Amino acid sequence: MITITFKDGNEKLYESGITVEEIAKDLSSSLKKNSVAGLVNDQLYDLNRPILTDAQLEIITKDHPQAFEVLNHSTAHLMAQAVKRLYPDAKFGVGPAIKDGFYYDIATEHVIREEDLPKIEQEMQRIIKQQESMTRFELTKEEAREKFKDDPYKLELIDELDDNEIISIYTQGEFIDLCRGGHVGNTRHIKHFKLLSIAGAYWRGDSERDMLQRIYGTSWFTKEDLAHHLTVLKERKERDHRKLGKELKIFELNKDAGQGLALWLPNGYTVRKVLEDYVYKLERKAGYYHISTPVLGTKKLYQISGHFDHYQDHMFPLMSRDGEDFVLRPMSCPHHMIVYKSDLRSYRDLPIRYAEIVTMHRYEASGALTGLERVRAMTLTDSHIFAREDQIKEEVLSAYKLILQAISDLGLAIDYVELALRDETKGKFHDNDQLWDLAERLMTELLEEEGIEYTAVKGEAAFYGPKIDIQVRTAMDHVITMSTVQLDFLLPERFDLTYIGKDGEKHRPVVIHRGLISTWERLMSILLEQYKGAFPTWLAPTQIKLIPVNNASHLEYVQRLHERFIDEDFRSDIDYREEKLGYKIREAQTQKVPYQLVVGDQEVTNKTVTYRKYGEKDQVTLPLDAFIDYMHDIIRTKK
RNA sequence: GCCGCAUUAGCUCCAACAGGUAGAGCAAUUCCAUGGUAAGGAAGAGGUUGCUGGUUCGAGUCCAGCAUGCGGCACCA
The missing domain is CATH 3.40.50.800 (Anticodon-binding domain)
Structure with a gap:
């Protein structure tokens, strides 16, 4: 006999080898009906996995946060089995649950098309009717290698596990999958699902490796939930800024004008102009001064900044005239550095805050272009703040507050704040330990002191310094970086920026890059989707x-x-x-x-x-x- | 860039699907109607079916390449 301790502290004795499903049944029939999986000593257990020793048990019911994940993960397996039946040569990559459903990556000679999805769904239904038990087995690495010897992708995953690690596999009927688990125990528990789309996806997210076929789907506990989710997906399409932009005559994209080069129509430009004026005033109030610099710069300028080496893949090719090479600028920082250098600066002058409505051009991969969300020519109010080290904290904070103000005025909401720090990878980050430590400490302190909730991510910092990114979730459910405050110790060095300190000596200022509310293009796409085209009066093209x-x-x-x-x-x-x-x-x-x-x-x-x-x-x-x-x-x- | 799919009038369209040289609604134009909170009526017009080749007596329809778009992946210092 084993002792099972429940979440509420109650204990009960059971035969060793009892399953979560059986315990649920013992407790109440409604619990059995609603149970999806169990957490046994905080480890995810399938409904039908035997519990062998004394344990703490939490039964995961349908309303538990992890239940949806388990269901969708199981549905992914179910789909894989159906695909294998229909296309026996299929090899499988990974098939996880994701936010709204699941996917599975598949390699098969057969090109899977939209019209194949109903066939796969039918086969899935058949397997559900067969009530296949999804059973867990544990193997050694060697045994697993043998089982999956014809599955190159699974083999690769197995090879990366520790030699003495216990490897779990799941069988359902004739189908076997390498899997950590958490499953619903039997295919009959899967009821309300739909396969949604097919896409290409690189094996292990590596563009150098094979491209597999990925099928996306979604699975729910009730018919109503599934129908609701499908309605949400449909409504998202109604909010698509590309559709609204056409209906409301906001912008035009035309292949003769150029791929990814948006044309602002009168309605769109009117909104943009209101936003430009709004930001100008906001910045003036916050002590920024506006400047204007050209879209074209010399190659030399970008060599000094280092962008010519680091960023060239994202730049349009060089232009040459009179023996001088020019680039179409992908950003404004180098120009702003020169503006700073146009005068001798005293410590009393700092901070100096420059802002500019900057048009820039970036060569974005053709497959990345999406309406106004991702374009090749874009305009934003960019800003660079030149500050002393002792001003960093205050300046980052005031930039952050300005961003909050703008986001709130526009009726948008922050999804989360990310603090991007460096990691130990040599060469990935500019080498200046003392400044990095200082900057990361200041930024962390600042977020803590202000009580700002944030997610720290190591290794995500910019080459030149740590940054705070403000992430916004669009109505289309895309998470994008709306605003950013970045510290930069590198450009001041490369441009040899100085100010004269109290001591009469030259000192190096720090640069803070600040992106307020993304580019006008991207902001317009977000606003259109947010308001479903019905702009608030202050922004409306026609009021x-x-x-x-x-x-x-x-x-x-x-x-x-x-x-x-x-x-x-x-x-x-x-x-x-x-x-x-x-x-x-x-x-x-x-x-x-x-x-x-x-x-x-x-x-x-x-x-x-x-x-x-x-x-x-x-x-x-x-x-x-x-x-x-x-x-x-x-x-x-x-x- | 990669995988898959798509591209018919200004816009929208599962109109044309055994390959037989294009069809509707809306918009626009003209005429009639002068109207109080979501589409008044009529007429005429509008297309080298994305582009370039190929197969065929004949191609929107089949094939190839290219372009653009869409769904993803990769990318987004």
């Missing part, structure tokens, strides 16, 4: 759409209103077309204009306006001046 009921009798008043609105700095437009009222209203709605004003006899006679706010049903009639005050208020408060 007010004026719709005369009848052009002949109301247009004159409408034009007077329009002029007044323009004088008030509202972005107003008139729908002049000779169309039915309903037709013009429909267009104002589909274009998601925040304030739609229908103007007829009533408004002309009473000198009022009647508006309907986008997304609301109610019409509101106000005296003109009251409406103007209201609009100013809405815009000022960034609603």
Whole structure:
């Protein structure tokens, strides 16, 4: 007999070899129904894996955070078995559970296509009906090598394990897989799944190695959950900035204009201009000074900075004139270093904060280009802060706070903050231990003192220094770096930047790179998806759409209103077309204009306006001046 | 860059699918209708089916290459 201790501290005696499923059944029938796996002494156990010794047990039920993972991992195995039946030559890579489902990497002569997915699903259903037990076995490394001798990918994984490590495998019917486990015990527990897409994926994420075929899928405990997830996926597509950008005439991508070279249409540029002005003001208030430098620079400038050697793969090729080589700049740092050097600096001058609306060009791999999210020509307000060592902490903090402000004003939310530190890899990081230690200590202290939750990641620092990255999750569920504060000890050396200290001697300043809210391109893609194209009024390309009921009798008043609105700095437009009222209203709605004003006899006679706010049903009639005050208020408060 | 898929009018489209030289809705144009909160009616027009070759009596349809896009992977100091 063995003693099982439960989460609540209760103990119970069982026969050795009892399974999680049997214990669950013993406790209650509803528990049995809801159990997915068990945590035995904090180790994941399948429902049908025997427990041999005294143990602590937590039963993982369907609502447990790990349950979804176990289910999807098992579904991946189930799919692999089905694939192996249909395409017997299939070899398998890895097949883990991921955030919303699972995938399995497969090598087979057969090119798997979209139309094969229903066939694979059918085969999976068949295996479920067969109620195959998913059973765990433990082997030595040698035995495992023998079992998987025809599976080169599995062999490679086995070879990397320690010689005396116990290796577990799972069988279900004729199918065997190398696997650490945590499974649902029997294929009959898998019910509601769908295969979603096929993609290529490099073996072990290495672009030098084989490309396998990856099938993505998703698996849920209830029909409703699956249906809900599929709806979410569909709704994501409705938010796709590429679709919205076309519908709302925000930007254009055209192969003749150039791959990854976005053209901003009037609506898009209007939003961008509002953002540019907003950032300019924000930065002025925070003590930044704006400069302007060219998109072209000499090769020499980029040799001094070191980018020419380090970054060349991401740069467009050289241009030459009059015996001088030029590059299209991929960033602004080198130019800003030169600006710093344009004058002799005293310790009293620091910190100096330069900001610039920088257009830059980067050669991005063709497969990486995605709408406005990843482009080859991009513009952002870039900034470099030149500071003394004793100012680092304060300057990083104020940059961080500025970022928070911007993210909050734009109605976005931080997903997580990452502190990227160096690791021991020699050559990967600029060699200056003393400064690295100082900088990493300061940045850590700062985050701790401010009570900012962060994830420290070793080895992710920039070549030239540690950084704080602010990650945002898009409506499309992509995590991207929105903002960044990076310390740099290298550029000041390479450009021999100095300031005169109190002691009359030359000292080296530190550079802080600050990216505020990504590039306008990427920000636009995020905002479009975030707001589903319905921009808050302060950002909307058109804030007010004026719709005369009848052009002949109301247009004159409408034009007077329009002029007044323009004088008030509202972005107003008139729908002049000779169309039915309903037709013009429909267009104002589909274009998601925040304030739609229908103007007829009533408004002309009473000198009022009647508006309907986008997304609301109610019409509101106000005296003109009251409406103007209201609009100013809405815009000022960034609603 | 790599794997797979796609590309038909300004936009959208599982219109054309034994290969027989293109079809709809919306938009745009003209005419009629003058309308109070999501599509009024009519007419005409709009296409070298992404590009270049090939197979064929004949190609949107089959084949090859290229371009661009999409889903991923790799990349994103």
